[in-house]
Amino acid sequence: METIDISHEGLTALPGNTPWAVVGVVASGNLEILLERASPPDTCTVRIETSAEGFAPIWQAVIRDLVARHATGGLRIAINDGGARPDTVTLRLLQGLSMMAGA
Amino acid sequence: MDLSATILAGSYYESSARERLAGLLDPGSFVEILPPTERCRSPHLAQFGIAGAFDDGIVIGRGLLDGRAVLVAAQEGAFLGGTFGEVHGAKLVGLLRGAVSGAERPAAILLLLDTGGVRLQEANAGEIAVGDAIVALLEARAAGIPVIALLGGRSVCFGGGSLVAACCSGRAISEPGRLGVSGPEVIETTIGVEEFDARDRPLVWRIFGGRTRHLLEGADLYADDTTSAFRTAAVALIAEAPAFHAPHLRHQTVNHAGRVRALGGLRDATEVWQRLSLPPGIHDVSDDTFRAVAAAHHRPRGDAAPAAATRAQAFALTTLADGALDWQGDSWITPDGVIGGAVRTEQGDAIAVIGLVGGAPLGLDACVTLSRELAAITAEAPGRPILILVDTIGQKMSRSDELLGLSQAIGHVAQSIVLARQHGHRVVTLLVGKAAAAAFIALVLMAERVVALPEAEPAVLSLPVIARVTKMPLAELERVSRTTPVLAPGLEPMRLLGAVQEVLPAGPTLKRRLETLLSAAHLDQPIPVPAARPYRALITRVQSLVASV
Numbered sequence: 001m002e003t004i005d006i007s008h009e010g011l012t013a014l015p016g017n018t019p020w021a022v023v024g025v026v027a028s029g030n031l032e033i034l035l036e037r038a039s040p041p042d043t044c045t046v047r048i049e050t051s052a053e054g055f056a057p058i059w060q061a062v063i064r065d066l067v068a069r070h071a072t073g074g075l076r077i078a079i080n081d082g083g084a085r086p087d088t089v090t091l092r093l094l095q096g097l098s099m100m101a102g103a
Numbered sequence: 104m105d106l107s108a109t110i111l112a113g114s115y116y117e118s119s120a121r122e123r124l125a126g127l128l129d130p131g132s133f134v135e136i137l138p139p140t141e142r143c144r145s146p147h148l149a150q151f152g153i154a155g156a157f158d159d160g161i162v163i164g165r166g167l168l169d170g171r172a173v174l175v176a177a178q179e180g181a182f183l184g185g186t187f188g189e190v191h192g193a194k195l196v197g198l199l200r201g202a203v204s205g206a207e208r209p210a211a212i213l214l215l216l217d218t219g220g221v222r223l224q225e226a227n228a229g230e231i232a233v234g235d236a237i238v239a240l241l242e243a244r245a246a247g248i249p250v251i252a253l254l255g256g257r258s259v260c261f262g263g264g265s266l267v268a269a270c271c272s273g274r275a276i277s278e279p280g281r282l283g284v285s286g287p288e289v290i291e292t293t294i295g296v297e298e299f300d301a302r303d304r305p306l307v308w309r310i311f312g313g314r315t316r317h318l319l320e321g322a323d324l325y326a327d328d329t330t331s332a333f334r335t336a337a338v339a340l341i342a343e344a345p346a347f348h349a350p351h352l353r354h355q356t357v358n359h360a361g362r363v364r365a366l367g368g369l370r371d372a373t374e375v376w377q378r379l380s381l382p383p384g385i386h387d388v389s390d391d392t393f394r395a396v397a398a399a400h401h402r403p404r405g406d407a408a409p410a411a412a413t414r415a416q417a418f419a420l421t422t423l424a425d426g427a428l429d430w431q432g433d434s435w436i437t438p439d440g441v442i443g444g445a446v447r448t449e450q451g452d453a454i455a456v457i458g459l460v461g462g463a464p465l466g467l468d469a470c471v472t473l474s475r476e477l478a479a480i481t482a483e484a485p486g487r488p489i490l491i492l493v494d495t496i497g498q499k500m501s502r503s504d505e506l507l508g509l510s511q512a513i514g515h516v517a518q519s520i521v522l523a524r525q526h527g528h529r530v531v532t533l534l535v536g537k538a539a540a541a542a543f544i545a546l547v548l549m550a551e552r553v554v555a556l557p558e559a560e561p562a563v564l565s566l567p568v569i570a571r572v573t574k575m576p577l578a579e580l581e582r583v584s585r586t587t588p589v590l591a592p593g594l595e596p597m598r599l600l601g602a603v604q605e606v607l608p609a610g611p612t613l614k615r616r617l618e619t620l621l622s623a624a625h626l627d628q629p630i631p632v633p634a635a636r637p638y639r640a641l642i643t644r645v646q647s648l649v650a651s652v
Contacts, residue, residue: 001149022139025119025181026156034139034157051154078142080154 004048004056006063011073013041014100021099024092031084035096038076050081062086066093075100115255115330116279120162120177123215123256126330127337128166128175135164136648137194143641145188147225147590150583151575156182159190163198163645168213169338174202174649177215180258186222187263189589192232193638197645199239203246205650211249211341212240214271219286220262223573226563228589228638231602233263234548235642237270241347241521244272249344253333254280254322255313261286263544269321269514272347273340275333276322278390281311283505284513284541290500292571299502305386309372310506314386318397319362319375321508325397327390349481352522356474356515363467363507370503439463441472442492448618455480458492458546460535465542466499470512477519481526488529488621491520493546494536513545520549529621534559534603547602551626554605554617555594561603562592588634601632 020036039045046063066072077096084092115123124133137143139157148155160182165174176195178185187195195214202209221229240250252268254260255277260268265284268274276282285293287301287310300306309315317325324340326332345351369375376385385396434444434456440463445453457476459469480489498513524530532550537560547553547561555561563569566584570577584591588599597603607613620626632639 001152001154020138020140022121022157025179026154026183027181030181031154032139032156036140049154051152078157080144080156082154 002050002053002056004050004059006046006048006060007043008063008067008072009043011042011044011067012071013073014071014075014097016101018100018102021096023096023099026080026082028082029084029088031079031081031089031092033092033096034078035100036076036078037074037100039074041074044072044075044077046077046079048079048081050079050083052081052083058086062089066090070094070097072097112329112331114328115277115333116257116328118330119181120179120215120217123330123333124162124164124166124175124177127213127215127334128168128173129170132167133164133175134166135162136198136645137163143190143194145190145225146637147189147228147587151224151579153183153224159188159194160185161191161194163194165209165649168211168334168341171210172207174198174209174212175215176213178217178256180217180256183222184219185217185256185258185264186219187229187233188222188225189228189232189636189638190641191222192229192236193641194645196232196235196239197642198649199236199243199250200642201646201649202243202248204646208246208248211251211337211344212243213337214250214252214267215256216252216254216260216264216268217256217258218260218262218264219258220264221563223564223569225589226569227591227596227600227602228636230263230543230563231548231600232638233267234544234602236267237517237544238521238549240267240270241518241525244347245525247346249273249341251275251337251340251344253337254282255326255328255333256280263541265510266514266517266541266544269510270518272344273324274322275324275326275336275340276313276316277326277328277332278313279328280313280316280322281308282316282321282510283311284498284510285500285505287311289572290502290505292568293500298500306371309386310502312386314393315372315506316508318381318385318400319508320358320401321511325390325394347518347522349478349522349526352515352518353478356471356478356519359508359511359515360471360475363471363512366507367467368503369506372506375506436460437469437472439466439469439472440495441469441476443476446490448622450622452622453484453487454618454621455484455487455489456492457489459542460492460494462494462496462537464496464499465513465545466501467504467507467509467512470509470516474512474515474519477516477523481523481528486527488531489523490617490621491530491532491546491550493532493534493538493542495539495542495546496537497539497543498541513541517545517549520545524551529623529626531617531620533617534561536560537562540564552605552620553603554607554613554620555598555603557594557606557608559594559603560592561594561597565592599632599634600636601630601634604630
């Protein structure tokens with residue numbers, strides 16, 4: 001198991017007011033993402049716990065890309081990863097953001 | 104796009120646990136207990152390099168079904184096969200206990216089972232949780248709350264999960280659903296490919312599949328593979344839920360015994376359909392045609408009374424040679440290892456003795472005898488204490504037994520024991536030898552107290568089998584076993600977890616202790632557990648949350 005913590009500041013706040021959302025399931029090649037409004041409005045923190053070790057640089061890149069393209073301020077994101085590929089991770093993150101931004 | 108309409112029309116099999124609940128309950132009515140934000144994860148998985156889930160693979164809570172308040176639990180079959188781990192199990196047990204202890208009783212409890220059984224990485228803890236869940240669900244049924252099992256997910260419904268299903272008031276299953284005690288891979292691994300070729304998928308569905316299980320009355324209703332069909336089935340099953348009492352259980356066990364007698368030894372569903380004069384293509388017709396054929400087949404049939412049990416020569420347990428039990432004259436043993444009889448205490452009070460010994464497997468015939476004898480004890484000797492002697496290698500791993508509904512049969516045994524408890528019989532199990540897997544749940548965990556001889560060998564599965572099934576190195580499992588009792592087979596881990604409460608050698612001390620336990624006016628529950636674990640605290644927490652939401 002490997003734990004990776006990532007934090008970005010100076011971000012645009014996520015719209016909407018859904019307090020939390022969960023997407024995905026921990027399984028081989030899949031992951032579970034819990035999103036909560038629990039960070040300062042300009043900050044997004046991400047904690048990844050993964051069974052696939054040695055991929056920290058890729059996680060850094062995926063999250064950097066996410067916060068650059070989407071409003072993620074105020075989010076605390078927790079990920080339980082069963083070895084998902086980066087495209088699956090991005091897809092699930094976007095799914096989570098849209099659930100949080102909804103009613 | 105109307106999301107709820109999409110979920111309702113979508114495949115139940117393909118949906119996640121959360122999607123199934125969203126579609127099953129009245130829109131927006133679901134309130135989750137211990138949601139993912141509480142991060143109730145398994146403490147045992149990280150040491151195996153497995154990522155845990157924030158809900159440990161089970162979603163529990165409260166909601167409305169057709170405007171009536173229900174409690175729900177939905178297993179996530181995609182997470183570690185929906186298996187019963189310690190936290191997962193505690194959430195279910197807490198929900199079931201809370202149904203009875205809360206101020207407002209729910210109209211029903213819905214169990215969306217989707218499970219391969221006990222989670223082998225935490226096998227002992229999961230096994231105990233399954234036992235506790237069965238006792239708690241039968242308490243809820245006894246209190247008049249229907250408990251309904253819905254079986255249509257990816258991993259449904261094997262191992263301990265199949266016993267939970269068998270003990271529910273009613274069951275609905277869809278074509279892709281499967282129900283059995285030992286899954287095809289387990290039988291193939293343990294017995295051999297000539298007994299069961301697990302790669303033969305049509306065979307898997309002919310033995311375990313939804314249509315076979317419904318035709319043989321392992322599941323009461325047959326539902327299309329949609330969430331709305333399961334919703335309709337749940338409402339119907341609640342309306343016709345039978346009470347949990349002796350007459351109904353006796354009817355079920357006699358019915359099943361008749362089927363075992365009529366069909367015993369058949370090894371494939373096609374042979375069964377031929378014997379029952381059903382059309383051979385029953386697995387290929389549409390859902391509606393199948394339902395019509397099944398309904399015609401399920402018209403009441405005359406069932407002869409079960410054959411009298413084989414009364415054999417008086418049976419003396421060599422392991423108890425030091426006079427731990429004083430058998431009266433009419434003790435007996437059947438060819439498949441079921442024993443029965445009575446012993447007398449120093450004070451001259453009679454104790455009923457029943458059990459499965461000599462390492463015999465728990466198969467269909469043994470289950471029928473055990474259920475019938477337990478029913479006879481509760482009917483003919485109200486309140487008489489019951490001592491259960493156990494030495495069994497576990498459930499019988501056989502294609503034929505699975506075909507004819509072994510999970511139902513073992514479920515009947517478990518229900519018979521709990522019913523005896525509810526009728527005021529003291530029930531103590533004496534573990535004299537082995538006790539594995541489903542037999543451990545039914546014959547050991549259903550008792551109020553468990554006493555073991557020092558040479559007893561309880562187990563869920565052996566470490567080599569766990570290694571094969573989980574594809575983990577045996578050395579790794581052995582390493583972890585040295586640090587925690589939740590995994591390794593054996594008496595000491597089960598004692599540390601509280602599943603076995605006392606260990607005594609055969610002899611006068613054991614005899615006196617058994618007599619004390621069996622003659623006690625009441626037994627304090629729960630007793631202290633040597634290994635401090637979060638399990639019971641979590642059950643209590645869920646129970647109080649059920650009462651407060």
